[in-house]
Amino acid sequence: MINYQRFGDQNQNNWSTIDCINFLENESASVFCVAVNGSTIIPLLVKSRYQDDSSSSTLECSRALEQPHYLRILNNVDEVQTNQPKIGSQLEIDAQRCLNKLYSLHASDAEVLGYIFELIENAFAEHDLLFVNALLANFDPNRTKLIVSTGLLRVTSRAKSKLSSWKLCVARVSEFLNRRGENTKHLLRGLIRADDPIILSSTTLS
Amino acid sequence: MIQLYYPQQPYPDISYIGIAIQGDYDQRHVGILFRTDKNEEPKLLHLAFHQRLRCDVPSQYAGKSYWLHCSGFSDDEQLQLAVWFKKVFAINGNKIPYGLAYSSMGYFDQNGAFIQSDRNCGLTCATFVMALFEDFDFPIVDIDSWVSRAEDAEWQKRIVDAMRKDQTCRPDLYSDTHVGDQILNIGVAARFRPEEVAASANVFKDEPVTFQVAESLGKNILIQMGLTR
Numbered sequence: 399m400i401n402y403q404r405f406g407d408q409n410q411n412n413w414s415t416i417d418c419i420n421f422l423e424n425e426s427a428s429v430f431c432v433a434v435n436g437s438t439i440i441p442l443l444v445k446s447r448y449q450d451d452s453s454s455s456t457l458e459c460s461r462a463l464e465q466p467h468y469l470r471i472l473n474n475v476d477e478v479q480t481n482q483p484k485i486g487s488q489l490e491i492d493a494q495r496c497l498n499k500l501y502s503l504h505a506s507d508a509e510v511l512g513y514i515f516e517l518i519e520n521a522f523a524e525h526d527l528l529f530v531n532a533l534l535a536n537f538d539p540n541r542t543k544l545i546v547s548t549g550l551l552r553v554t555s556r557a558k559s560k561l562s563s564w565k566l567c568v569a570r571v572s573e574f575l576n577r578r579g580e581n582t583k584h585l586l587r588g589l590i591r592a593d594d595p596i597i598l599s600s601t602t603l604s
Numbered sequence: 605m606i607q608l609y610y611p612q613q614p615y616p617d618i619s620y621i622g623i624a625i626q627g628d629y630d631q632r633h634v635g636i637l638f639r640t641d642k643n644e645e646p647k648l649l650h651l652a653f654h655q656r657l658r659c660d661v662p663s664q665y666a667g668k669s670y671w672l673h674c675s676g677f678s679d680d681e682q683l684q685l686a687v688w689f690k691k692v693f694a695i696n697g698n699k700i701p702y703g704l705a706y707s708s709m710g711y712f713d714q715n716g717a718f719i720q721s722d723r724n725c726g727l728t729c730a731t732f733v734m735a736l737f738e739d740f741d742f743p744i745v746d747i748d749s750w751v752s753r754a755e756d757a758e759w760q761k762r763i764v765d766a767m768r769k770d771q772t773c774r775p776d777l778y779s780d781t782h783v784g785d786q787i788l789n790i791g792v793a794a795r796f797r798p799e800e801v802a803a804s805a806n807v808f809k810d811e812p813v814t815f816q817v818a819e820s821l822g823k824n825i826l827i828q829m830g831l832t833r
Contacts (some may be wrong), residue, residue: 501684507680508640511687522714545680550683555741557714588741588812
């Protein structure tokens with residue numbers, strides 16, 4: 399019998415599938431489960447590996463949030479009463495994991511920029527353009543500060559001819575800025591031309 | 605009118621980035637002030653000469669460098685640039701060649717490492733500042749508008765002479781062809797003067813600053829520095 403306990407702050411109850419898999423898995427938690435409620439993925443914590451008391455599971459989960467986390471492919475679905483969430487390619491998963499860390503960083507703007515700059519730099523150093531492309535393809539400007547969105551575009555722009563997702567990411571950020579009523583032409587100056595159809599369009603992008 | 609600030613101790617009160625300029629009538633030198641935390645002392649990143657990229661602390665520059673704000677950049681943009689400047693120095697150390705010709709070909713790769721695209725490749729103190737901004741998609745100078753001036757060739761000859769002397773002292777820093785390649789640029793390559801680039805970085809907002817505007821504002825900077833005859 400597995401005890402379920404819902405946890406997490408109110409703002410986090412719309413986590414994506416990848417958020418859930420990444421965020422909870424460490425040595426303190428025995429099995430990670432998800433429950434599907436319509437289109438919302440709700441993270442649940444199964445009882446701790448070391449404790450039977452479900453009340454202590456919350457503590458273990460809280461500790462888990464502070465510790466480095468890693469990805470483990472969910473393979474014991476028979477133990478859980480839930481719908482199996484669809485897991486994307488490993489590259490997408492890795493990229494999303496890094497992005498989730500970015501979104502959840504509680505640090506100064508300089509430290510957050512340093513994180514994304516270093517992430518990109520390391521990928522470029524290893525000639526891993528696929529990973530950078532996956533970052534750009536999955537980046538969500540709604541989940542982070544503007545300084546991170548524009549910083550990401552500027553730090554990757556020198557390689558944009560080799561990154562098929564760069565322009566799409568620009569379009570996504572542009573659409574986000576337009577919706578907020580920001581001066582998109584000014585904020586993205588140098589990255590795009592002032593008459594670029596990307597910033598003139600108000601079409602919502604996926 | 606440009607607002608130039610006198611040398612300030614213990615260090616200039618910039619936001620995250622600024623421009624520093626010093627020198628005399630014959631020779632000026634420009635660099636970039638930066639810090640990634642407003643509680644930190646700003647450092648001065650400048651290309652002192654061939655293979656001498658330097659990142660100085662205030663005790664090394666604050667007493668002698670005039671400085672300007674880069675007010676056309678938001679705080680967010682300034683911080684992004686400051687992180688970028690820091691990375692460029694971390695990646696390259698002092699290894700940036702000095703060269704007289706400039707083009708918008710991109711001088712730094714995706715990691716911030718200097719691209720030695722051909723043997724003629726190099727930067728001056730002023731074009732180093734330009735390249736840093738331009739490679740982060742903030743082209744502060746409209747290089748197509750630039751005009752060569754008769755006195756530029758004299759300055760270029762002095763620089764090449766200085767490089768020749770430097771090569772005899774530090775042959776390890778020079779390739780066999782570098783100085784010879786720079787001779788070919790004398791009287792040919794347009795000169796972007798330090799005060800003109802400093803002015804451009806100060807007034808840049810959305811469009812690259814043209815030669816006409818930069819030259820005029822650059823002269824204003826020299827007046828404020830007391831460098832007029």
